[in-house]
Amino acid sequence: MWKTEYPLSANEENDKMQEEHNPKSRAWIELDAAALEHNVNFLRSRLPENCRLMPAVKAEAYGHGAVLISRELNRLGVDAFCVACPSEGIQLRKNGIKGEILVLGYTSPEDFPLLYRYQLAQIVLDYPYAQVLNRFGKTLHVHIGIDTGMHRLGIRCENLEQIKEVYRMENLIIDGLFSHLCASDSPLPEHRAFTEKQIRAFHQTIALLKKEGYPCPGLHLLASYGILNLLRTEPGQAASSPREAADLQNAWEPKALAADYVRPGIVLYGVLGTESDSLLWKDSLRPVLSLKAKVTSVRPLYAGESAGYGITFTAKQDRKLATISIGYADGLPRELSGGRGSVLINGCKAPIIGRICMDQLSADVSEIENIQAGDTAVIIGKSGKHEITVGQLADQCGTITNEILSRLGGRLERILL
Numbered sequence: 240m241w242k243t244e245y246p247l248s249a250n251e252e253n254d255k256m257q258e259e260h261n262p263k264s265r266a267w268i269e270l271d272a273a274a275l276e277h278n279v280n281f282l283r284s285r286l287p288e289n290c291r292l293m294p295a296v297k298a299e300a301y302g303h304g305a306v307l308i309s310r311e312l313n314r315l316g317v318d319a320f321c322v323a324c325p326s327e328g329i330q331l332r333k334n335g336i337k338g339e340i341l342v343l344g345y346t347s348p349e350d351f352p353l354l355y356r357y358q359l360a361q362i363v364l365d366y367p368y369a370q371v372l373n374r375f376g377k378t379l380h381v382h383i384g385i386d387t388g389m390h391r392l393g394i395r396c397e398n399l400e401q402i403k404e405v406y407r408m409e410n411l412i413i414d415g416l417f418s419h420l421c422a423s424d425s426p427l428p429e430h431r432a433f434t435e436k437q438i439r440a441f442h443q444t445i446a447l448l449k450k451e452g453y454p455c456p457g458l459h460l461l462a463s464y465g466i467l468n469l470l471r472t473e474p475g476q477a478a479s480s481p482r483e484a485a486d487l488q489n490a491w492e493p494k495a496l497a498a499d500y501v502r503p504g505i506v507l508y509g510v511l512g513t514e515s516d517s518l519l520w521k522d523s524l525r526p527v528l529s530l531k532a533k534v535t536s537v538r539p540l541y542a543g544e545s546a547g548y549g550i551t552f553t554a555k556q557d558r559k560l561a562t563i564s565i566g567y568a569d570g571l572p573r574e575l576s577g578g579r580g581s582v583l584i585n586g587c588k589a590p591i592i593g594r595i596c597m598d599q600l601s602a603d604v605s606e607i608e609n610i611q612a613g614d615t616a617v618i619i620g621k622s623g624k625h626e627i628t629v630g631q632l633a634d635q636c637g638t639i640t641n642e643i644l645s646r647l648g649g650r651l652e653r654i655l656l
């Protein structure tokens with residue numbers, strides 16, 4: 240039989256430990272507040288007047304930490320946010336985040352009291368869902384989704400009667416109407432034509448509603464790529480690069496994009512979905528997140544010896560290995576094993592060797608002279624002249640930055656710089 244005695248039972252002792260805990264002891268995320276502010280200002284500079292930011296801070300603000308990011312955004316005057324589900328909105332409210340919070344996804348009817356209690360606005364997913372929301376019986380704030388071609392959520396734009404029905408539902412207060420573009424990241428002519436069709440369908444629907452006297456507050460349809468690809472930089476601005484020339488030429492009539500909000504997600508965090516897109520905008524955006532971990536042990540691996548699970552790496556000559564305290568449970572994709580990925584230590588690049596473990600990985604640091612336990616390894620970010628971007632990781636893993644970032648684990652400490 241086990242008989243366990245916990246040496247720390249008094250709350251004060253626990254609190255003391257909490258205070259003395261070093262957030263950089265294992266693996267952590269550093270958030271660059273100045274970069275976030277820069278990105279907010281850049282986006283605002285591209286937006287028409289009266290168009291406000293309603294950033295997507297869902298999925299822990301794409302892995303950055305929803306409370307830390309939203310607090311900073313509040314400080315920068317941002318007062319509207321998008322989340323995916325009520326629990327994310329409640330987390331923000333409990334941490335004192337001010338302003339509108341819009342739930343972009345499904346909320347189950349048993350959670351409607353939470354929408355009411357925490358003042359969260361809910362999107363109308365479709366017409367039957369509007370009826371269910373209305374049946375709750377207490378006043379709920381909603382944004383009506385209008386499906387203009389993505390066919391995921393929203394009432395189909397041609398079903399105007401259904402949209403008007405929602406206006407007649409006595410318990411629903413309509414704070415907004417919106418749509419979502421599904422090909423605005425693409426410069427291909429057929430995709431631009433599709434996007435144009437979506438924008439036109441949205442504004443036609445709004446125009447019809449207005450004509451019949453239905454008030455249409457809170458319009459929004461652009462996310463990151465829409466903002467960057469569709470909005471003019473400055474009225475009458477001369478292009479300073481071929482990219483900008485194409486950008487200006489392609490720019491939509493600002494009137495066609497007139498809206499009360501935009502919903503930037505990934506762009507706010509200073510990158511785009513892929514490395515090549517991020518490079519196109521690297522003069523305008525600054526990455527907010529760096530991912531770092533401790534070197535916990537440095538050891539030799541002699542010629543002929545193997546390292547790690549599955550003994551997949553065998554040294555041809557004598558090598559030097561560093562063990563680093565971050566693994567796939569922290570969200571680092573296991574696909575980066577076997578030399579596909581690298582880390583940066585003391586300004587040098589070191590390939591990840593063997594298989595990434597749940598909580599640790601090994602890197603070949605043979606070329607790095609000054610290295611010892613306690614040093615910092617950069618997984619995403621800069622060290623000396625080198626930089627590893629999240630876009631590079633995404634490319635290496637055949638995915639997009641959004642996925643890599645949003646999977647960064649809850650065990651990582653988040654530090655705002």
Ligand SMILES: *Cc1c(COP(=O)(O)O)cnc(C)c1O
Pocket residue numbers: 295297343419461462463464502503504505506641
């Ligand atoms: C996630 C999301 C956004 C933000 O998307 P980004 O491409 O990251 O800017 C905007 N609108 C909706 C409906 C979303 O689900």
